Amino acid sequence: MQKPIPVPAPGSQVHWHLDAPYSLRHLLIIAAILIVLILTGQRTEMDKMVMMTTEAAGKLLGVADDSQVVRGLSRVATSMWPPVLGETEEISRLPEFKRDQLPILSRIEVQERVEQRMNTETLQLEPHSESVEVLVKPVGYVVSVFIKMIETLEIALWGTIIAVILSAPLAYFAARNYSPNQASYTAARGFISLLRSAPELIVALFLVLAYGFGPIAGVLALGLHAAGFLGKFYAEDIENADKKPQEALEAIGAGKLKTLWYGVVPQVLPQYIAYTAYILDRNLRMATVIGLVGAGGIGQELKGRFDMFQYGHVMTILIAIFIFVFILDQLSARIRNKLI
Amino acid sequence: MIHFDNLGKAWPDGTKALSDISLHIPRGQFCVILGPSGAGKSTLLRAVNGLMHPTQGQVRIDGTALTHATQKQLRRRIAMIHQHFNLTSRLSVAANVLSGLLPVVSTPRALTGWFRSEHRRKACGLLQRVGLAPTHLKRRAGDLSGGQQQRVGIARAFMLDPEVVLADEPVASLDPKISRDILTLIRDAAREHNTTVLCSLHQIDLAREFGDRIVGMRDGKIVFDGTPAEFTDERVSALYHGAHWEDPPKKAEPEAAGFELAHV
Ligand SMILES: Nc1ncnc2c1ncn2[C@@H]1O[C@H](COP(=O)(O)OP(=O)(O)OP(=O)(O)O)[C@@H](O)[C@H]1O
Numbered sequence: 086m087q088k089p090i091p092v093p094a095p096g097s098q099v100h101w102h103l104d105a106p107y108s109l110r111h112l113l114i115i116a117a118i119l120i121v122l123i124l125t126g127q128r129t130e131m132d133k134m135v136m137m138t139t140e141a142a143g144k145l146l147g148v149a150d151d152s153q154v155v156r157g158l159s160r161v162a163t164s165m166w167p168p169v170l171g172e173t174e175e176i177s178r179l180p181e182f183k184r185d186q187l188p189i190l191s192r193i194e195v196q197e198r199v200e201q202r203m204n205t206e207t208l209q210l211e212p213h214s215e216s217v218e219v220l221v222k223p224v225g226y227v228v229s230v231f232i233k234m235i236e237t238l239e240i241a242l243w244g245t246i247i248a249v250i251l252s253a254p255l256a257y258f259a260a261r262n263y264s265p266n267q268a269s270y271t272a273a274r275g276f277i278s279l280l281r282s283a284p285e286l287i288v289a290l291f292l293v294l295a296y297g298f299g300p301i302a303g304v305l306a307l308g309l310h311a312a313g314f315l316g317k318f319y320a321e322d323i324e325n326a327d328k329k330p331q332e333a334l335e336a337i338g339a340g341k342l343k344t345l346w347y348g349v350v351p352q353v354l355p356q357y358i359a360y361t362a363y364i365l366d367r368n369l370r371m372a373t374v375i376g377l378v379g380a381g382g383i384g385q386e387l388k389g390r391f392d393m394f395q396y397g398h399v400m401t402i403l404i405a406i407f408i409f410v411f412i413l414d415q416l417s418a419r420i421r422n423k424l425i
Numbered sequence: 426m427i428h429f430d431n432l433g434k435a436w437p438d439g440t441k442a443l444s445d446i447s448l449h450i451p452r453g454q455f456c457v458i459l460g461p462s463g464a465g466k467s468t469l470l471r472a473v474n475g476l477m478h479p480t481q482g483q484v485r486i487d488g489t490a491l492t493h494a495t496q497k498q499l500r501r502r503i504a505m506i507h508q509h510f511n512l513t514s515r516l517s518v519a520a521n522v523l524s525g526l527l528p529v530v531s532t533p534r535a536l537t538g539w540f541r542s543e544h545r546r547k548a549c550g551l552l553q554r555v556g557l558a559p560t561h562l563k564r565r566a567g568d569l570s571g572g573q574q575q576r577v578g579i580a581r582a583f584m585l586d587p588e589v590v591l592a593d594e595p596v597a598s599l600d601p602k603i604s605r606d607i608l609t610l611i612r613d614a615a616r617e618h619n620t621t622v623l624c625s626l627h628q629i630d631l632a633r634e635f636g637d638r639i640v641g642m643r644d645g646k647i648v649f650d651g652t653p654a655e656f657t658d659e660r661v662s663a664l665y666h667g668a669h670w671e672d673p674p675k676k677a678e679p680e681a682a683g684f685e686l687a688h689v
């Protein structure tokens with residue numbers, strides 16, 4: 086038997102009530118948000134973006150005649166395809182070339198080359214063919230991209246190592262319950278904010294001036310920024326860690342450092358590993374970009390090829406970056422599962 | 426051994442957790458503190474090792490007053506067993522027991538976990554003593570049952586051969602059978618080392634069974650102090666349900682004095 090839901094008897098007084106879900110205040114808030122969106126949208130040319138994108142969609146569907154976006158993209162796409170795999174070098178330009186010791190996966194070819202030359206008698210340009218010996222490496226460019234990629238990986242790795250090393254003491258001083266005094270706490274927090282507020286690319290720009298082109302600037306730029314990030318999150322974990330084991334160790338007078346090591350670090354280790362893996366992951370992606378300002382790695386190669394309009398090479402690099410990031414994602418997920 | 430001299434504690438919010446507590450616990454005594462929730466039992470125990478600093482009076486251990494200056498030295502002689510075990514749950518049982526040595530182990534040794542072999546032997550011996558098996562050594566402390574975790578807590582507490590053991594409701598989250606086992610363990614281990622035990626409890630029967638002496642607290646004051654035999658049912662109900670402390674049940678002064686005379 087189901088009982089009927091008790092309803093207040095007709096005529097009985099109800100002393101409390103539920104308000105309508107929306108009020109004038111909500112309307113005002115919505116109006117304010119709309120105004121902000123319209124103002125900022127105009128300044129960032131969002132209206133133009135919508136127009137151009139619609140035009141592009143129209144062009145793809147065959148409705149519109151022309152679209153600047155589609156034209157631009159297809160121009161890039163056609164010049165980027167196919168990706169460049171091999172390299173050819175003129176043997177006469179290779180200083181230490183030994184004919185009996187060819188590098189692996191390479192062969193010598195004779196190529197016909199047609200050049201326009203000035204005929205000294207007629208003062209006319211005449212086609213002039215010539216045969217040159219070249220060394221063909223069918224996957225030569227892939228190999229050199231691979232080597233650059235390894236360098237990028239190393240930059241990311243060392244950036245992470247430096248970040249961990251720097252952030253550990255930083256976190257100790259930036260954790261309110263471990264920092265020796267208010268001054269050290271404020272200083273550590275300030276330093277962390279400073280590190281976090283400086284974008285890697287801009288830091289790298291300055292470090293290239295100090296250390297010259299190459300990986301040192303890249304490693305330091307990545308390491309400093311990530312140290313700020315890790316320092317902040319490590320410190321917050323220390324502050325929020327379960328107080329019970331810490332109290333047990335404090336009660337016998339174990340001292341701060343030992344208490345931290347035995348009462349806190351084991352408890353927060355899974356999060357530490359997760360943050361560090363995130364930083365490694367982020368550093369790998371940043372390491373590909375940081376070369377744009379000359380701080381080593383694949384980015385430097387990318388920038389060079391881009392500036393020389395060699396879009397086929399650029400395509401190879403982009404594919405390589407994608408593959409590396411993908412593999413790293415798989416690996417880091419697997420390692421994380423094992424450790425936690 | 427432990428002297429409380431007119432101890433008082435007023436929290437910043439005005440709560441008077443302890444007022445004018447004077448008590449002497451002689452060496453080797455198993456003293457049980459009873460009292461309703463909020464009576465100030467934990468506060469009293471935490472005054473002994475300086476986890477709480479009194480706003481009035483002082484605590485003396487063997488004549489040394491507990492101050493910020495003496496606290497570091499005194500704490501090594503005072504172990505604590507906690508209601509929630511307070512183990513580092515992701516650390517192994519062995520590491521948890523060894524962490525009881527941290528005050529006397531050098532920092533490099535502590536950070537690398539490279540404890541002396543006699544220390545490792547001692548940890549194993551204590552774990553055996555509290556009834557754990559060698560298979561438990563490498564297990565994460567958090568994976569053990571509550572009773573087993575408290576055994577680990579006891580082993581950790583006895584690593585430094587403490588002169589005083591503070592046990593704040595050590596069996597509050599355990600079943601009756603295991604509670605009895607755990608208290609037996611604490612009492613026997615304490616007797617072997619002539620350790621003074623200050624133990625707060627909520628179970629009257631266990632207090633009567635294990636205590637050499639029972640101290641009843643209510644609203645931050647001592648309202649009973651005597652032997653288990655003197656802690657009659659009327660006094661129990663006076664302690665827990667009786668009128669407010671302004672209307673105190675018969676306070677057992679002579680026994681307290683007796684203890685004072687027995688040991689100085
Ligand atoms: N940090 C604090 N700030 C303010 N008041 C506190 C604080 N800690 C404890 N108190 C108060 O002090 C009084 C005594 O608390 P205490 O924890 O010593 O009681 P207890 O006898 O151990 O109780 P229980 O049996 O529930 O553990 C209580 O009124 C409590 O609210």
Ligand SMILES: [Mg+2]
Pocket residue numbers: 466467468593594
């Ligand atoms: Mg308590």
